[in-house]
Amino acid sequence: MRGQVPDCAVQVPATLQEALEILAREPGRWRPLAGGTDLMVPFAAGRLADTRFLSLQRLDALRGIETDAEGITFGALVTYTGLRQHPYVRQHLPNLVQSARVTGAVAIQNRGTLGGNLVNGSPAADTPPSLLAYAAQLELTGLGGTRWVPVDAFHTGYKQNAMASDELLHSIHLPRRFARHRQYLRKVGTRRAMAISKVELAAVALVEGGGVSEVRVAAASLAPFPARLYQVEAALLGQSIDARTIQSARAALLKEAKPIDDIRSTAEYRRQVAANLLEEFLNELRLEGASI
Amino acid sequence: MDTSARMQLDLTVNGERRSVAVYPMARLLDVLREDLGLPGTKEGCGEGECGACSVLMDGQLVNSCLVPAIQAQGAELVTIEGLALGGELNPLQRAFVACNGAQCGFCTPGMVLASVDLLRRCPHPSEAEIREGLAGNICRCTGYVKIVDAVQGVRP
Numbered sequence: 001m002r003g004q005v006p007d008c009a010v011q012v013p014a015t016l017q018e019a020l021e022i023l024a025r026e027p028g029r030w031r032p033l034a035g036g037t038d039l040m041v042p043f044a045a046g047r048l049a050d051t052r053f054l055s056l057q058r059l060d061a062l063r064g065i066e067t068d069a070e071g072i073t074f075g076a077l078v079t080y081t082g083l084r085q086h087p088y089v090r091q092h093l094p095n096l097v098q099s100a101r102v103t104g105a106v107a108i109q110n111r112g113t114l115g116g117n118l119v120n121g122s123p124a125a126d127t128p129p130s131l132l133a134y135a136a137q138l139e140l141t142g143l144g145g146t147r148w149v150p151v152d153a154f155h156t157g158y159k160q161n162a163m164a165s166d167e168l169l170h171s172i173h174l175p176r177r178f179a180r181h182r183q184y185l186r187k188v189g190t191r192r193a194m195a196i197s198k199v200e201l202a203a204v205a206l207v208e209g210g211g212v213s214e215v216r217v218a219a220a221s222l223a224p225f226p227a228r229l230y231q232v233e234a235a236l237l238g239q240s241i242d243a244r245t246i247q248s249a250r251a252a253l254l255k256e257a258k259p260i261d262d263i264r265s266t267a268e269y270r271r272q273v274a275a276n277l278l279e280e281f282l283n284e285l286r287l288e289g290a291s292i
Numbered sequence: 293m294d295t296s297a298r299m300q301l302d303l304t305v306n307g308e309r310r311s312v313a314v315y316p317m318a319r320l321l322d323v324l325r326e327d328l329g330l331p332g333t334k335e336g337c338g339e340g341e342c343g344a345c346s347v348l349m350d351g352q353l354v355n356s357c358l359v360p361a362i363q364a365q366g367a368e369l370v371t372i373e374g375l376a377l378g379g380e381l382n383p384l385q386r387a388f389v390a391c392n393g394a395q396c397g398f399c400t401p402g403m404v405l406a407s408v409d410l411l412r413r414c415p416h417p418s419e420a421e422i423r424e425g426l427a428g429n430i431c432r433c434t435g436y437v438k439i440v441d442a443v444q445g446v447r448p
Contacts, residue, residue: 006297008317010362033360040358041339044319053317057363081352105428106409108340110352111359193427194341 004046010053016061016141019168022054024143027165030054034077035111037104038120062115062170065089071176076115076169080127081106083114092178095130095185095202102126102187105194115169118151121159121225122196124264128155128226129202130185132218134174141170148173152218155225181206181214182288184281188273190264197221198265201277205236205285212236212285221265222257222274231256232278241286249282250275301361305330306374316362320354321345323361324371332372332401336430343429346402347371353409355428372401375408384408384446393442395433403429407443417443 011030013019022030031050033039042048056062062075067088074083080100083089089096103109103117103126117127118138128151136151140163151172154161163169181204189195200220206213215236217229235252239245259270298313305328312327321338324330324347336344338357345356348370375382381389384407394400403426410417410425417425422443423436431439 005315005317008315010316010360012362012365033363036360036363037340037355037358040319040360043317044338044357053360055360055362104340105343106406106425107343107346107353107355107428108358111354193424 004051008051008053010055012055012058014058016059016168016170019054019056019059020141020143020166023166023168032056032119032168034113034116035079037108037112038116038122056168069176071174074114074172076171077113078115080104080109080112080114084109092176093134093174095133095183095204096127096174098185099127099130099187099200099202102192114172118154118172119161119163119169121155121161123158123223123225124197124200124221125226126187126197126200126220129200129218129220131172131174132226132228133183133202133204133216134178135216137173138169139171139173140167142167146170152228155227158224160225178204182285184284186277186280187220188277196264199259199270199274199277201274201281203278203281207241207285207288210240211238212241217278219257219274221270222259229253229256236282241282246279246282246286249278253278299362301365303364303366304368306370314361316360318361319357320347320349320359320361320364321356323364324356324369330371330373334398334401336398341430342399343402343406344399346405346429348405348409353406370405370408372404375404384411384442387442387446388439391438391442391445393434393439399429399431403431403439410443411446419444
């Protein structure tokens with residue numbers, strides 16, 4: 001018998017309302033449990049303090065994917081496999097498909113959820129950089145109602161987020177406006193499958209009239225949580241993509257990135273590789289600009 | 293439902309209805325091996341990295357070390373014990389034997405289940421598709437070439 005198994009209690013609410021009532025009654029006492037792919041690892045090793053879990057397995061209201069004129073909305077319990085199979089996502093959101101594809105392998109992708117990847121808050125999480133680049137909005141819900149938080153305001157520190165202890169992440173909305181944008185996502189890890197990233201970079205950019213009119217760049221493993229690289233974006237906005245712009249964007253990244261040394265890599269390697277990934281993306285953007 | 297202490301877990305395992313009293317946060321892997329008497333499913337890393345504990349749950353490949361028992365309530369499971377019918381290996385298992393796809397054999401149950409899952413989704417996989425389908429299953433003996441041969445060499 002591992003961990004605290006005999007001491008644990010699990011509630012399995014049948015409805016969202018019931019789940020929110022449990023959270024409101026005893027805020028912070030019941031740890032939400034989605035697909036378990038992250039949480040079960042420290043749990044089984046006895047490294048998790050929690051012994052009260054709120055299993056979300058019956059909340060089918062949180063499993064849908066809906067598209068409309070505005071964009072696409074994912075329930076927080078949509079799995080990586082669910083993402084990868086959805087026709088709209090495959091056609092319009094290649095970064096998201098790629099970020100789901102590089103998360104673990106098939107068995108993890110069948111259980112792990114988009115919402116869990118956000119709420120778990122690992123600095124190395126694979127889907128948040130693409131959600132940051134796509135300007136996602138997150139719907140948080142509690143008994144008092146719902147509120148929307150931009151994904152770049154969700155993480156507030158290492159494994160900390162803007163959600164109150166009586167709230168759940170309900171859905172993730174992405175706007176429908178990236179058809180003309182250049183999109184980029186690349187993860188670098190020890191191997192292509194399974195490995196947790198050493199560094200990952202996601203970006204979308206639009207070049208109009210010779211200059212960058214919109215750009216969002218985000219990374220995993222360069223900060224205590226997945227985060228946008230605002231100084232890099234500032235170095236690119238309004239500029240034409242040439243050698244000088246690429247150089248200044250690289251310099252901005254090297255200044256802005258705050259990676260750490262850990263078991264998977266070193267801070268210096270992460271900084272250099274992230275700058276190289278940025279340069280790879282900007283070279284693609286430059287070639288595209290030249291062909292217009 | 294507020295569950296503490298043991299719960300009654302009802303499952304269909306390899307086509308047979310089973311019911312066992314288990315702790316809700318027990319790993320499905322332990323439930324299979326210890327409570328249901330099916331030790332064919334192996335524990336490698338216990339962290340979802342190696343795939344030795346792979347089983348099919350409601351038609352999907354999962355790492356049974358990462359599934360809490362309570363999330364398997366009512367599920368339909370297929371383990372390695374469920375593939376051979378009447379002592380007769382199934383075609384994929386025969387291909388593993390014929391191609392020497394197993395050496396020490398520890399990864400084999402998970403590797404076979406992941407291959408079953410792949411072939412259901414993708415009946416004629418390319419080598420790249422096989423390698424992606426089996427990317428979550430680690431083998432330290434074969435170098436994978438014989439395993440890829442086996443999956444490509446299945447004859448129904």
